[in-house]
Amino acid sequence: MSQPSPPLPPPCTDPAFAADPTVDVREVSVWFGAKVALSELSCSFGAGVTGLLGPNGAGKTTLMRAVVGLTGVNQGAITVEGLNPRHDRSVHRAMAIVPEDEAVPAGLTARQFVRYVADLHRVTDRQAPDQALDEVGMLDAADRHVAGFSKGMRQRTKIAAALVKNPRVLVLDEPLNGADPVQRVHLIDLFKRLGDQGRTVIVSSHVLNEVERMADRVIVLMHGRLAAAGDRRAIRDAMDDRPRHVFVRSDDDRGLAAALLGLESVAGVTIDSIRKGLVIQTLQARDVATALPRLARSSSVRLLEVRALDDSLESLFRELVR
Amino acid sequence: MVDAGPLLRLTGLTKRYPAVTALDGLTLEVPRGRVGLIGANGAGKTTMFRMLLGLTQPSEGHIEVCGLDVAKDPIGVRSRLGYMPEHDCLPLDQTAADVVSTFGELSGLPARAARQRASDILDLVGLDEARFRPIGGFSTGMRQRAKLAQALVGGPELVLLDEPTAGLDPLGREEMLALVARLGTFGISVLMATHLLDDVQQVCDHVVMIDGGRLVVAGATQSLLEGTGTLTVEVGPRGTELVDALARIGLSASSVDGTVEIQTNGDDHFDVVRDTVADLGLPLYRLSTRLTSLDEVFLRHAGTAP
Amino acid sequence: MSVVDAGNSGGAVYDRGYRPYEGRRGRRGAATLALVKASIRRALGIRRTWRQKVAPFLLLGVVTIPAIVNVGIGYVTRDSPADGFEILTYRDYVGVSSALLLFVAVVAPDVMCPDRRQRVLPLMFARPMTGTDYVVAKVGAIFSILFAFSFLPQVVLFLGNMLVSDAAIDYFTGHLDVLWKVPLAIVVLAVYYAVIGVAVAALTDRRVIAGASIIGLFLVTSITSGIVVGNFESGGGSAAAVVNVLALPIYLRDIIFLGHIDPDSPLGGVANGGLLACGVYATVLVAASASLLARYRWVER
Numbered sequence: 014m015s016q017p018s019p020p021l022p023p024p025c026t027d028p029a030f031a032a033d034p035t036v037d038v039r040e041v042s043v044w045f046g047a048k049v050a051l052s053e054l055s056c057s058f059g060a061g062v063t064g065l066l067g068p069n070g071a072g073k074t075t076l077m078r079a080v081v082g083l084t085g086v087n088q089g090a091i092t093v094e095g096l097n098p099r100h101d102r103s104v105h106r107a108m109a110i111v112p113e114d115e116a117v118p119a120g121l122t123a124r125q126f127v128r129y130v131a132d133l134h135r136v137t138d139r140q141a142p143d144q145a146l147d148e149v150g151m152l153d154a155a156d157r158h159v160a161g162f163s164k165g166m167r168q169r170t171k172i173a174a175a176l177v178k179n180p181r182v183l184v185l186d187e188p189l190n191g192a193d194p195v196q197r198v199h200l201i202d203l204f205k206r207l208g209d210q211g212r213t214v215i216v217s218s219h220v221l222n223e224v225e226r227m228a229d230r231v232i233v234l235m236h237g238r239l240a241a242a243g244d245r246r247a248i249r250d251a252m253d254d255r256p257r258h259v260f261v262r263s264d265d266d267r268g269l270a271a272a273l274l275g276l277e278s279v280a281g282v283t284i285d286s287i288r289k290g291l292v293i294q295t296l297q298a299r300d301v302a303t304a305l306p307r308l309a310r311s312s313s314v315r316l317l318e319v320r321a322l323d324d325s326l327e328s329l330f331r332e333l334v335r
Numbered sequence: 336m337v338d339a340g341p342l343l344r345l346t347g348l349t350k351r352y353p354a355v356t357a358l359d360g361l362t363l364e365v366p367r368g369r370v371g372l373i374g375a376n377g378a379g380k381t382t383m384f385r386m387l388l389g390l391t392q393p394s395e396g397h398i399e400v401c402g403l404d405v406a407k408d409p410i411g412v413r414s415r416l417g418y419m420p421e422h423d424c425l426p427l428d429q430t431a432a433d434v435v436s437t438f439g440e441l442s443g444l445p446a447r448a449a450r451q452r453a454s455d456i457l458d459l460v461g462l463d464e465a466r467f468r469p470i471g472g473f474s475t476g477m478r479q480r481a482k483l484a485q486a487l488v489g490g491p492e493l494v495l496l497d498e499p500t501a502g503l504d505p506l507g508r509e510e511m512l513a514l515v516a517r518l519g520t521f522g523i524s525v526l527m528a529t530h531l532l533d534d535v536q537q538v539c540d541h542v543v544m545i546d547g548g549r550l551v552v553a554g555a556t557q558s559l560l561e562g563t564g565t566l567t568v569e570v571g572p573r574g575t576e577l578v579d580a581l582a583r584i585g586l587s588a589s590s591v592d593g594t595v596e597i598q599t600n601g602d603d604h605f606d607v608v609r610d611t612v613a614d615l616g617l618p619l620y621r622l623s624t625r626l627t628s629l630d631e632v633f634l635r636h637a638g639t640a641p
Numbered sequence: 642m643s644v645v646d647a648g649n650s651g652g653a654v655y656d657r658g659y660r661p662y663e664g665r666r667g668r669r670g671a672a673t674l675a676l677v678k679a680s681i682r683r684a685l686g687i688r689r690t691w692r693q694k695v696a697p698f699l700l701l702g703v704v705t706i707p708a709i710v711n712v713g714i715g716y717v718t719r720d721s722p723a724d725g726f727e728i729l730t731y732r733d734y735v736g737v738s739s740a741l742l743l744f745v746a747v748v749a750p751d752v753m754c755p756d757r758r759q760r761v762l763p764l765m766f767a768r769p770m771t772g773t774d775y776v777v778a779k780v781g782a783i784f785s786i787l788f789a790f791s792f793l794p795q796v797v798l799f800l801g802n803m804l805v806s807d808a809a810i811d812y813f814t815g816h817l818d819v820l821w822k823v824p825l826a827i828v829v830l831a832v833y834y835a836v837i838g839v840a841v842a843a844l845t846d847r848r849v850i851a852g853a854s855i856i857g858l859f860l861v862t863s864i865t866s867g868i869v870v871g872n873f874e875s876g877g878g879s880a881a882a883v884v885n886v887l888a889l890p891i892y893l894r895d896i897i898f899l900g901h902i903d904p905d906s907p908l909g910g911v912a913n914g915g916l917l918a919c920g921v922y923a924t925v926l927v928a929a930s931a932s933l934l935a936r937y938r939w940v941e942r
Contacts, residue, residue, distance in 0.1 A: 068504040069475065165530075190501070193375040193530050194633050195546070219504050222533055302618030306609045315605050319622040330505050388766045391941050409940075410669060410769045418767035424760045433688050440675035441768045443667035452662060459659060485764060490662030495767070521659035 028243025029232070031059030035182060035213040036080055041089035043075050043237075050075040052237040053089070058182075058215055062208035064228030065217040066330065072237040073217045074113070077184045080215070081110045093182060106134060109175035111168075113186040117159050123170045124155040130174040145173040150199055164191030169200070182213045189223060201227050221326035231326070233333060240333055245326055255332050256280050257298040261305070262290035262318035269314045276304055290318065340402045342367045342493060342524050343387075347396035350382050350548075357382040359548040361396070365526075369519045371535030371542045371556075372528040373633070379545040380528045384495055387526075388413060401492050414443065417486030417494040417523075421501055425481055427471035431462055434470060435484045442489030449488065456484045460514060476507035483514065487523070494518065496527040500534055512538050532629040536560075544633060551636045559632050560625045566597040566604060569621035570612060580611050599624070673774045680782035683755075684748045696747050697786075703740040705794040712801025731819050732898040734795060735826040741834070742859060742887070744790065749783055749838030750851035758846035772937035776839075780933070784835035791827045799823075826894040833890045833926065840929035843936050859887035870907045880914075882907035883921040892918035 034057035043051040051072045058080075065073050078084040079091055082098035082105065091097070096104040117126060127142040146152045149169040154162075159170060168191055175183060185204075189197050204227050208214045218224050224231065225245065233241040233248075241248045263269050270282045270291055278300035283292040295301045298321070309316050322328060341364045348361040357379055374380035385391040386398055389409030398405045400412045425434055432453055439449030457466050460480040465473065470481055479499060486494050499515060500508040516538045518525050529535060535542055535556070542559060544551040552559065570577055574590045581588045581597060584607065588597040597608060605622075612619050626632055686693030756762055765775060799819065806812040841858060842851040866885035883889060885907070892915070895903040902914040911917065 068506060191530070194373060194532055194630070195375045197530065198634070219508065220531060220533070221505055298620075299618050302620050303616060306613035306619050310606075310610055310613050315602075316609050316619075316622055317605060318625070319619055320627075321620060327505060331509075334506060390766060390939055410771070413767055414666070414668065414769040416767045418764065420760075420763045422760055424764055426755060426759055426761060428689060428693075430688075437675070437679045438764065438768075440679065441672050441765070441770070443671045443675075443769055444662070445665060445667075446675075448662070448664050455660065486767070489768075490666075491767075517659075522661060523659075 028230070028247065029056040029239055031057045031063075031230070034059045035094055036215075037090075037092045038076070038080070039090050039092075041076075041079065041086045041091060043072075043079060043084060043086050049237055051079070051086075054234070054237065054239055055089075056232055056239055056242060058213050058232075060208065060211045060213055061230070062204055062214045062216060062228045064224040064231040065215055065234070066219075066221070066224065066231055066326070067234035067240070068334070071234040073234055074186060075237075076234065077110060077112075077186055077215065077217065080182070081105075081108045081184055083110070106178065107181040108184070109178055109180035109182070110184040111171050111175045111186065111188055113190065117167060117171065119160050120158070122156050122158050123151055123162075123166075123173070126159055126170060127155075127174050127177050131177045134178040136178055141177045141179070142173075145177040146170075148176055148203060149173045150196065165193060165196055168192060169196065172200070176207075180212065182215075183207060184215045186217050187219065188216060189218060189220060197223065221330060225326050233330075235333070241329075245329055246324070249323060249329050249332075252329075252332055253296070256294040256296050258322040258328075259293045259295065259298065259301060260285070260288060260290055260318070260320050260322050261293060261316065262288075263309065264315040264317065265312070266291050268312050269309060272308045272312045272314075273301075273305075276301065276308070278304070292322065341365060341399075342370065342401065343526075344399040345396065346398075348386070348393055348398060349395040350386065350391065351394045356548050358386075358393075358545075361545070361548075361550055363543065363550060363553050365541060365543060365553070367524045368540040369515065369525045369538055370527065371539035372526055373530070373532060373535060373542065373544045373629075374528065375544075375546045375551075375633075379548055380497075383545075384418075384497065384528065387495065388416065388418065414489070415492040417489060417491035419482045419486040419494065419496045419499060421497040423478065425470050425478065425485065428469055430467050430469055431457060431473075431481050431484070432466040435481070435488050438485045439488040444489065452488050452490070453484070456487050457481075459487075460484045461510070475502045476504075476510065479503060479507070479511060480514070483511075487518075491523065493524045493526060496525060496529075498529050499527060500529070500531065508534075532633060536629045542629065542632075544636065546636075552632065556629070559629070560627070564599065565624070566599045566608060567621065567623045568595045568597065568608060568612070568619070569593065570595065570615075570617040570619060573615075573617055576615055577612065577617060580615060581608070584611070594621075668769045669771070669774055672768050672770045673778045676770070676775065676778035677781045677785070680752045680779055681786060684752050684782065684786055697744070697790075700740050700744045700747070701790050701793070704744075704790060705797055707734065708794040708798040708801065711798060712805060715802060716805040731795065731798065731823050732826075732894065734798060735791065735823060735830060735894050735898075741787075741791070742856065745783070745787065745834045745838040746852040746855040748786060749835075749855065750842040750848040752779055752782060753839055753842035754846050754848045754851050757843075758848075766939065772939040773934060776933045776937050780835050780839050783839055784831050787831035787835055788827055791831060792824065795823050795827070822897050826890075826897045829893050829897070829922075830890045833922065836926055836929045836933070837886070840933045843933055862886040863888060866907070879907065880911050880917060882911070883917055886925065889918065889922050889925065893922055 036058040038054055038056050041051055041054045042049070054072070054076070065076065067073050075084060079086055080093065080098060085099050093104050093108065098104055098108065121129065123146060124142060127145055131142050143152065143155070146155050149172050151166065151169050151173055154166060159167060162170065168188060172185070172188060189200055192200060201223060204214055204216060208229070216224065216227060230243060231245055231248070232239065261269065266284060270284065273279050273282050273293060278297040279293055279295050281294040283294070285292050293301060305319065306316070343365040345361045345363050348358055350356070350358045372380060372383065382391060386393060387400055387405065389405050389412055392406070401415050403412050403415070405412050435457060436450045436453035439453050440446055444452065454466070457463060460483055462477060462480055462484065465477060470478065473481065479502075483499070496515065500511050503511055512534060515525055515527060519540070527535065527539060539556055541554070542556050543553045568577070572593070574593060574595045577595050578588045578590050586597055586604065586607065588595055597604065608622070682688055685697050799816070803809045803812045838855055841855050845851050845854070863885050866882055869881040869884065870879045892902055892906065892908055895901070895906065896915050896918070902908050902911070902918065908914045908918060
């Protein structure tokens, strides 16, 4: 059925591959009829939190399901701790997935649901359900019926159900969906902690500035292929043919703009009337940053605000998609 | 005749349920424009929308929407509102044009006007080409836009948006937020309920934050982000040199996580810092006095409410 | 609309942005009427695929066939000695055919259930209408369709009979009472089935369940009543006949056409049968309406 694993991955310099991988994806293709969901994808995941990003339909959900063995692969191989997740029962116990859709059985309270899942997976620790509920902040509401929960509370209950089996690999599809800002902060901290504990946590989310806070690495998929991987700043640096954008607010925008245009490292300056400042385009961010205070001083311009517009995953994403 | 008064006026608004108090003594005035509503810890957001639509009576207090008292004239209020629910809510077997024009008629427009407006609004939200296709075949982004079109077709003064970017990927989200931003320029006010502070920061002029039914903070987005009294500077790995140089001039500064924070109490500190950085030949990557995100505002204020 | 003038002759750019609506705007009445029209369109498959039009119009055809047949026979036999021969009386024709029952079971759920299942109802909240308006509009829509579909065949029958009779004008003047009895009877019928059909359909969000429930309700009560009443002779009916929810309007129809309960009917011979039938009819209508209004009470205290 599944082909034998190819030899060990190349040295850890390729950011698509984690240093000490738990989950290894090798030349994987998955298709459903005529639709190709994943196309010869190779990457790996290790301990810590890895963000999985991409537009809708890029193959994120398919990849997540394939990693935990819910879907088979048509070509290539996925191994989790060296075993095939589709067939090996023993590795299932070490994995948990929290999918996006709402399927939680009606008529149960949160505690009952988590206990049910614990029994299903033969978790011996009697404290585990309550501990899991506590981790996600649902201990107070544990005896309320799931049917009456808001979306955010249902999500957290599902996460508790995944945590109760103490998984070494945890896959989460849009886990913060529906959570209010306070809950989001708690959950982000939770995921970071889980990653620090050495678990392999794979999180997919559209809210990029939260992925920034949780994930050490990101893997970006597009059209079923790997589009980018690694640390987001490093990815941005790797796109060195695309200009950086720096926003500057001062007390004399035009004067400063004129001075900046004299610099060779400046590719262009835009006057942004909405943000009320200048946007500098440059391929050499460091040179511009060093020249800026000097130029401002010699032109007697007071600098009020300076910030890079591309530091976020949002801008990275935008550039990738262009 | 558009009332120039505030968009919303809440006076002591309270709603008690047996299990929980959803809203507790809310008093505020919200000006016209684009307003973000952020709720935490409780049913505040849903309850608020229901009250604006006149579907739930308050236990205590009053609401005025666009100058009308909701308790006295719920129908009048509803005819000035548009509503975009969070969940899927459009009939899947009808075309977008048919659905939007039907809802225009349901808002009281004559049939011909409804059809014309439906066409215009669908063009505005970018569904011009897909107008005559059944909604069942639309992607998530297209469905969200059709939902928005349905809310706009009646010519509302205020549109209630419930998590308009839910389920959208980053590109879809940007497009939706751009649309919402444009609504402000058309003279349509927006009350956007969302959990994503980032969305609010991008699009809303005004923010209302509720935690556990109580008002946490409300104000213009820009003013909430301003003035921490601290100048934050990033100059790369040689930050400590800057700290020392500033200390020699008499400015109190410290290095926190690679960022230099300088206590200020005057505008001329900007120039001093600029000059010091220039003298040291350090790259000025970041300079700011503001809180950079509503997340920080929220964290400062929230958690104080129960 | 903003215009940017190019300064020279003949160039201008018009802003295609949003235009606020300044025209006429109706309130509750207009919105409710619009909902009636939209529901009728939905039920009859107008503005949807032809597949959605099949069921209603097929049923219309089925229901009209007896009229056509009757007229045809009348025409064919017009010169024969069997004068005044009518297979079908107007009274009979205001009847409960399985086609009509099927029609209600198809159309009422189609008008009620998708709004609930596809969660369209919240969109009605930001419209100038109340829950009561919504209910009234839906019942009104089904009533209109039922009335039209029952009335059209009658018109066909009447006109046909008129045309094949010896003297059309005489036929007309000789059957003036039909002109008010038929519409009234049909109204009694249509309102009844509309309210019941909508009330049952409102209880669920699945069309199939709603349709099956409607059919089930009618069949079960009909069969039960038949069993309880048992075999009877003319004038020997039983009060239990009113349990037959399906056929209740028939008794009112008889009262309209004959002035009293038909002795041959299961209710024949029952003392104050007419009063009983009217009473039960009113009770059923009130109960169904109350159930509907309760289900669509949108405003919570």
